[in-house]
Amino acid sequence: MNKLTVVASSDLPKLPDLNKLKKFNQEFGGAHPDRVIDKAVNVEIQRKNRQDKEYSDKELESIFRAICIDEFNIGFLLDQAVPNHAGAFGVYLSHQLQNQYQCTTPVKKSLAHLASLDYCRVFEIQRLINRFLNKVNVTDLEIKRFTVMSKELDRAQRHYLTTIQALEIGLQPAIKLSIRTQTANIASQQAIQQVGEQVNVKGQ
Structure with missing residues (x-):
């Protein structure tokens, strides 16, 4: 049998002073x-x-x-994340996407921001790849870098398309479905038939 242990009030942990916490904050x-x-x-x-x-x-x-x-309006962090020559365009594209997809919530605005970031990354990585392809002599290290850049280009493109698809889904109105299955109709008909048979039996 379990024994009930009584703990004295002095042994209980003390709650922190809210005023001190506010001052500390x-x-x-x-x-x-x-x-x-x-x-x-x-x-x-x-x-x-x-x-x-x-x-x-x-x-x-x-x-x-x-x-x-106020990142979603100013775009300071986005400007810092993309190459210097693409910063203004990245912020502009984010604002255009927010308007096009009616981004009024933080979730939708962040998706527009991410789409803009990945779009700018696609062009920057492609620029680096073009520079590599114009070289005549390349080292083994540069070949490895080219392989990594190719994978990053594919990843940025997929991220961009996935984010745009999420924005497209958010723009679509909710669909209300009313489904009546054939099984339900058959069950209803059987129930009506059984009731009719019971009535006929009682009538006899």
């Missing part, structure tokens, strides 16, 4: 969007009130972190 919770934005605003205010208007590296980091919060 305000001081060290730098990842929270509200905290990041407040810090960037303070950096800008302090910069305007001093003679030296240049940003320090630490201040630039605070500004960039705040900018990234």
Whole structure:
């Protein structure tokens, strides 16, 4: 038989002080969007009130972190992820895809972002492959790199097509189906027939 163990209240673990947790979060919770934005605003205010208007590296980091919060509109991270010459086009394409596929939710916006990223990767990898094909003499290491680039090109193309298909599915209206199986109809007919036979027997 199991014995019930009584634990004194003094032995129970104490819950953390919520006020202390809130204070700790305000001081060290730098990842929270509200905290990041407040810090960037303070950096800008302090910069305007001093003679030296240049940003320090630490201040630039605070500004960039705040900018990234509105990534789907600004596209800062996307610009950093694609080659420099394709950054503006990548952001433009993401906005066009968001409009075309009516991306109003974070999930759909992120899909448009990924599609734009993979589309830009296709052209960048193809550019590197073309540069390799124009060479006359190649080393074994370059041949291995070419093999890797070919696989990455195929992967980027597949990722792009898969993401576009997901956006296409999200744009389609929901389909309501009303299915009546033949088995259900036969069962109903048999039930009616049995009821009719019972009525006839009683009538006799």
